[in-house]
Amino acid sequence: LHNVPVLRGAAHREGLDAALVAGVIQVESKWDPDAVSRVGAVGLMQLLPSTARFIASEPDPPPGNPADLTDPDVSIDYGTWYLRYLINRTGSVAAALVAYNAGEHNLAVWRAQAAATHRAFVIPADVPFAETRAFVGNVFNDAGIYRRAYASDLRPSIPGYAVITTTTTTTTTASG
Numbered sequence: 001l002h003n004v005p006v007l008r009g010a011a012h013r014e015g016l017d018a019a020l021v022a023g024v025i026q027v028e029s030k031w032d033p034d035a036v037s038r039v040g041a042v043g044l045m046q047l048l049p050s051t052a053r054f055i056a057s058e059p060d061p062p063p064g065n066p067a068d069l070t071d072p073d074v075s076i077d078y079g080t081w082y083l084r085y086l087i088n089r090t091g092s093v094a095a096a097l098v099a100y101n102a103g104e105h106n107l108a109v110w111r112a113q114a115a116a117t118h119r120a121f122v123i124p125a126d127v128p129f130a131e132t133r134a135f136v137g138n139v140f141n142d143a144g145i146y147r148r149a150y151a152s153d154l155r156p157s158i159p160g161y162a163v164i165t166t167t168t169t170t171t172t173t174a175s176g
Contacts, residue, residue: 014084018154020161023143043069045079
């Protein structure tokens with residue numbers, strides 16, 4: 001486990017369980033700070049450069065230069081900020097993970113499709129992208145492993161992996 005003080009600090013600042021952040025990093029990049037996805041997402045937490053620029057433009061952005069996503073500290077700070085942003089917008093950790101992987105637009109479309117048939121949107125069953133279904137399951141699985149294996153390093157743990165707030169924003173952005 002790398003960058004524990006930064007990971008723990010960013011998670012605490014955003015009201016997230018550090019094990020959840022570690023789970024995202026494990027699934028997204030396997031802790032490779034130089035990882036680049038096929039769609040251009042960069043760093044430990046695999047953010048698109050456009051998403052990092054959006055984050056930097058918001059009030060009270062995390063520390064660091066959004067152009068430095070291969071810097072593990074910047075990636076963790078920006079990725080953790082973005083995960084909190086998505087939790088606030090989507091209302092749950094699971095929905096935020098869907099949006100983190102497939103984009104907010106896709107999540108909104110899938111939720112609307114479920115609503116049009118008068119039923120709740122169920123994760124993972126109603127997520128049509130196999131990659132996204134696997135992403136959500138793998139993040140929760142790996143977060144549980146990190147929570148157990150590194151409990152003393154990642155304290156405090158947060159039940160449900162995040163403090164869920166009722167604050168939402170209406171800003172939209174491209175997501176990675």
